[in-house]
Amino acid sequence: MSQVVEVAAAVMLRAGGREFLLAQRPEGKVYAGYWEFPGGKVEPGETVRDALVRELHEELGILVTACSPWLTRVFTYPHATVRLNFWRVTAWEGEIGITAPLEHAAVDWQECGKSATVAPILPANDPILKALALPTTMAITMAESEGVERQLERLEEALSAGLRLIQVRDKGWPPAQRLWFAETVVRLAHSHGALVVINDDEEIARRTGADGVHLSAARLATCTRRPDFAWVGASCHDTAEIARAGELAFDYALLGPVLPTPTHPESSGIGWTEFERLLAGNTLPVLALGGMRMEMLTTAQGHGAHGIALMRGW
Structure with missing residues (x-):
């Protein structure tokens, strides 16, 4: 070169x-x-x-x-x-x-x-230009623990308030139940002009008409080509994983946990300084994950994040 x-x-x-x-x-x-x-x-x-x-x-x-x-x-x-x-x-x-x-x-x-x-x-x-089309706030579903009815109510409220990106994560259900929930979320989100990605299941993403898939770090490690969807992202924990997502021409990555979370309060997270260091040279938008709240968006962006991803805070 x-x-x-x-x-x-x-x-x-x-x-x-x-x-x-x-x-x-x-x-x-x-x-x-x-x-x-x-x-x-x-x-x-x-x-x-x-x-x-x-x-x-x-x-x-x-x-x-x-x-x-x-x-x-x-x-x-x-x-x-x-x-x-x-x-x-x-x-x-x-x-x-x-x-x-x-x-x-x-x-x-x-x-x-x-x-x-x-x-x-x-x-x-x-x-x-495509990266600029990626919303800066991602809601990650947790209907398994919160309950389907309450989760859909919260999604409707958030979508009405401007939410435009949802990751359907719940993976502990039987396939039929997960498919039904994903279909319901996609239908609801698309009625508001929002994007939906499905966690680790390309078949469900295709069957529901979702906009894309989101790969776990484990799936990213074995991935050899970009899945054939409009939007593809991955969960990452270090610079090498972010670089790998970039090499595969993914559209975004999540990096964390940045701060302590309710499910892992004993872990302090990587913190904002380390988060920013790990982003050095990133070729795709990265959203901060772990302990995020809506009011942290500006802080996250000040440290190089494209935006934030939340399970509870949205």
Whole structure:
């Protein structure tokens, strides 16, 4: 591989994270006319954050006040191999293009999860557009312990309040009962426009019309190809497992437990510092798992998480 060029790429988010910014490369640059995430090369002696702040000030005329690492992708173009360090930018001072000239032909706000309304987009960004469609909060079912009726009531309430991602986990039931529950959850979730993944059972996922599957760490270890679903994720406990999920082109990973949980109160969890360390170089969105509560979303994202996964807290 040729020398890798380090690039800071900004995923600028507004409207509560529902919209992101794309910028069009100007005439005279490689891939002129293509759309990309704003940012630029990391100069010698700079951190990625330093480069991000500098580039956005130069290109968009803004001062970044809140940003956090998200994921990293390496892509080889005919002219260079680049490591794109994507950071989410959630707050800034100044109006884009008002306080300083734009260094782009144009900029445009796009809606997460919807087809882009501009083209062409640099090919390195295709996986990023899908990652932006992944909701930041995952509810994990626990109907076996809570009871089916109460679980479905809570799901209905959460979906009405905006929940858009559910993992059907309950695995202790007979197959027929698990199939019925999964069918019920899928029907309920899809009526609200939410995604559903089934834990460790591709057959049930297909029979219920679920959006994907979620593999346990044990299943991930023996997996040799990406399951044929729109959405595929896995539970991970270390950097190697996250990397393996990335190599298989999975869409997300869960990492934990981060904090103590009601089922394992004796375990302190890995903590936020170790969580962030394990995410170094992650190529796909990672959700924090273990002891999470809804109010921890911002904290998790500040440590590099895409979002949070909860069994009780949702």
